[in-house]
Amino acid sequence: MLLRPSTCIRKLLSSQTQTPFLSFSFSSTTTSRRKKNKGDSDPDSIDHNGSVLFVDPSRAPKLFVVQPRLRPQPVLDSKLEEALNLANSLEQPRDGFYEEEFESKGLPPHLVVQNPAIRSTRAHADAYFGPGTVDNIKCHLRALETESGIDAVFINAILSGIQLRNLEVAWGKPVLDRVGLIIEIFNAHAETKEAKLQAELAALMYKKTRLVRVRGPGGRLTFGQSGEAEVVSARGRGSGGRGFISGAGETELQLQRRRIQERRNSLLMQIEEVRRTRALQRLSRKRHGCSSGQGLATVAVVGYTNAGKSTLVSALSDTDLYSDNRLFATVDTRLRSVILPSGRKVLLSDTVGFISDLPVQLVDAFHATLEEVAEADLLVHVMDSSAHDLEEHRSTVLQVLQQIGVSEDKIQNMIEVWNKIDLSEENVGGIESVEADDEEYLTEADNDYEEVSEEYNEDEEEDELSEFSSSESLDDDDDDSNCHYSGNMEYSEEEYDGIAPSVQSRGQDICQMTEMSRGCHVKTSAVMGVGLQELLQLIDQKLEEQRNVVQRSFGFFDRKWRPSLSETSTDQ
Numbered sequence: 185m186l187l188r189p190s191t192c193i194r195k196l197l198s199s200q201t202q203t204p205f206l207s208f209s210f211s212s213t214t215t216s217r218r219k220k221n222k223g224d225s226d227p228d229s230i231d232h233n234g235s236v237l238f239v240d241p242s243r244a245p246k247l248f249v250v251q252p253r254l255r256p257q258p259v260l261d262s263k264l265e266e267a268l269n270l271a272n273s274l275e276q277p278r279d280g281f282y283e284e285e286f287e288s289k290g291l292p293p294h295l296v297v298q299n300p301a302i303r304s305t306r307a308h309a310d311a312y313f314g315p316g317t318v319d320n321i322k323c324h325l326r327a328l329e330t331e332s333g334i335d336a337v338f339i340n341a342i343l344s345g346i347q348l349r350n351l352e353v354a355w356g357k358p359v360l361d362r363v364g365l366i367i368e369i370f371n372a373h374a375e376t377k378e379a380k381l382q383a384e385l386a387a388l389m390y391k392k393t394r395l396v397r398v399r400g401p402g403g404r405l406t407f408g409q410s411g412e413a414e415v416v417s418a419r420g421r422g423s424g425g426r427g428f429i430s431g432a433g434e435t436e437l438q439l440q441r442r443r444i445q446e447r448r449n450s451l452l453m454q455i456e457e458v459r460r461t462r463a464l465q466r467l468s469r470k471r472h473g474c475s476s477g478q479g480l481a482t483v484a485v486v487g488y489t490n491a492g493k494s495t496l497v498s499a500l501s502d503t504d505l506y507s508d509n510r511l512f513a514t515v516d517t518r519l520r521s522v523i524l525p526s527g528r529k530v531l532l533s534d535t536v537g538f539i540s541d542l543p544v545q546l547v548d549a550f551h552a553t554l555e556e557v558a559e560a561d562l563l564v565h566v567m568d569s570s571a572h573d574l575e576e577h578r579s580t581v582l583q584v585l586q587q588i589g590v591s592e593d594k595i596q597n598m599i600e601v602w603n604k605i606d607l608s609e610e611n612v613g614g615i616e617s618v619e620a621d622d623e624e625y626l627t628e629a630d631n632d633y634e635e636v637s638e639e640y641n642e643d644e645e646e647d648e649l650s651e652f653s654s655s656e657s658l659d660d661d662d663d664d665s666n667c668h669y670s671g672n673m674e675y676s677e678e679e680y681d682g683i684a685p686s687v688q689s690r691g692q693d694i695c696q697m698t699e700m701s702r703g704c705h706v707k708t709s710a711v712m713g714v715g716l717q718e719l720l721q722l723i724d725q726k727l728e729e730q731r732n733v734v735q736r737s738f739g740f741f742d743r744k745w746r747p748s749l750s751e752t753s754t755d756q
């Protein structure tokens with residue numbers, strides 16, 4: 185059992201609806217205990233549940249993980265590992281406790297299937313996967329149903345509203361894509377009022393983009409929850425090319441949109457209030473944060489989720505922030521004060537972690553929290569040096585920092601920390617050589633992939649319904665030539681050309697930034713207390729350098745615009 189540091193009693197998952205489908209209910213779903221929470225003074229902020237998944241509130245939801253195949257194999261392995269960790273991270277603590285230790289949770293049932301993004305997505309626009317894959321997953325779900333039961337299916341890819349809805353209809357289970365699951369986890373782990381508001385806003389925006397209209401059993405356009413309903417459109421258009429059709433379906437759609445809009449406005453107002461308060465607090469800290477009346481510098485600790493940010497901040501400040509192997513254990517900002525070797529006091533801010541394909545709804549909704557990062561005096565980028573895809577983690581973090589408006593100067597000045605060296609002493613030394621051999625490595629892996637692909641096809645016929653806890657492939661033939669990577673997606677030459685130039689150039693910018701900020705500054709083990717003093721010294725040094733730069737530039741302006749008589753005479 186894990187005790188969260190806060191005494192805040194967490195909201196319970198809604199028990200009002202047991203439908204397996206995504207629900208758009210906006211009625212009250214909270215318990216009376218949560219209303220007593222300190223800080224939840226606004227009843228409007230607690231009468232809604234950001235969750236889109238309704239499951240038994242007394243246990244963690246059981247997810248079946250579907251991982252579209254990626255290449256080369258190490259990329260697939262690390263993506264699958266991340267997907268399984270995401271699935272296991274979706275749990276809401278009750279009364280400050282999680283049901284089980286993360287480490288003692290077994291692997292969730294999962295399946296590796298053909299990646300439709302490798303081919304043209306056009307053919308599977310309705311259900312993302314081809315009919316064979318959809319049927320195979322259905323078989324696996326049926327088999328699992330007799331064993332333990334599955335609450336929802338998690339597909340580690342980004343799907344449209346119609347695709348999600350059609351798959352739900354086909355499998356009779358709620359389906360979460362990567363964006364949906366990450367937003368669910370944020371909602372489940374949100375603890376402070378600020379985090380709860382922002383997570384709910386993100387969930388709301390996600391729901392809005394996933395609203396679809398369905399054709400009910402009587403052929404009537406509706407917006408119902410029936411499993412038999414056929415999805416007609418995400419935009420409210422009829423299937424007969426007659427443009428907008430008014431009627432019950434349309435009214436329901438409009439009603440849903442209006443409710444979302446109303447709730448969104450209310451949330452935005454409350455979040456704006458939080459932002460204002462935060463901005464005032466920052467200003468006051470900057471002006472006279474110390475007892476001596478001097479301003480306090482803030483150092484934001486950023487990084488990929490699970491890199492060890494909270495553990496490192498705790499070790500540096502000798503405090504006890506909540507840390508856990510669950511992804512997104514921290515979904516808000518915590519400040520801790522630290523005395524640097526020079527005697528200067530600074531604030532370390534531990535904040536929400538990043539992940540590849542971080543939902544844009546989350547980045548937008550968490551503006552108030554992420555502003556703390558953009559406004560910090562210095563950034564410390566914590567990386568898990570034992571992670572296999574260190575480069576991807578690094579570029580993801582740089583991309584998010586750019587997205588939230590961190591200046592290029594700050595990114596260049598950022599301290600890079602390789603944490604968890606106790607796990608990866610040999611890796612840390614070997615990272616440079618892996619990068620150097622990258623091209624050769626990929627080519628070899630590509631060749632391997634063809635062979636692996638054939639093996640999988642043979643296996644598929646032999647043990648169609650073998651062990652679920654091991655990865656399997658359901659691939660047909662694949663034409664993988666000329667694929668490009670962008671994030672964790674693979675694109676064909678055609679599709680890559682079709683991607684907006686802004687996205688491509690942003691990728692190039694990030695590559696350049698990655699080059700610029702490449703290189704570790706300090707190696708640490710937060711759990712063993714290694715490298716902490718060195719890191720504090722580096723923070724001290726960087727802040728001192730910054731102060732000198734600021735003082736020099738003030739001096740320049742003084743001479744240029746307001747030359748004092750004494751200064752002018754000294755110059756002469």
Ligand SMILES: Nc1nc2c(ncn2[C@@H]2O[C@H](COP(=O)(O)OP(=O)(O)OP(=O)(O)O)[C@@H](O)[C@H]2O)c(=O)[nH]1
Nearest residue numbers: 489490491492493494495507508512513514537710
């Ligand atoms: N072996 C080892 N484990 C570490 C180290 N630092 C952190 N961990 C473990 O890594 C896991 C994640 O640590 P956190 O501090 O929660 O990571 P985080 O970056 O704050 O994660 P999020 O808040 O989820 O984004 C925990 O189980 C820590 O005990 C380290 O230096 N070595």
Ligand SMILES: [Mg+2]
Nearest residue numbers: 493494513514
């Ligand atoms: Mg954390």
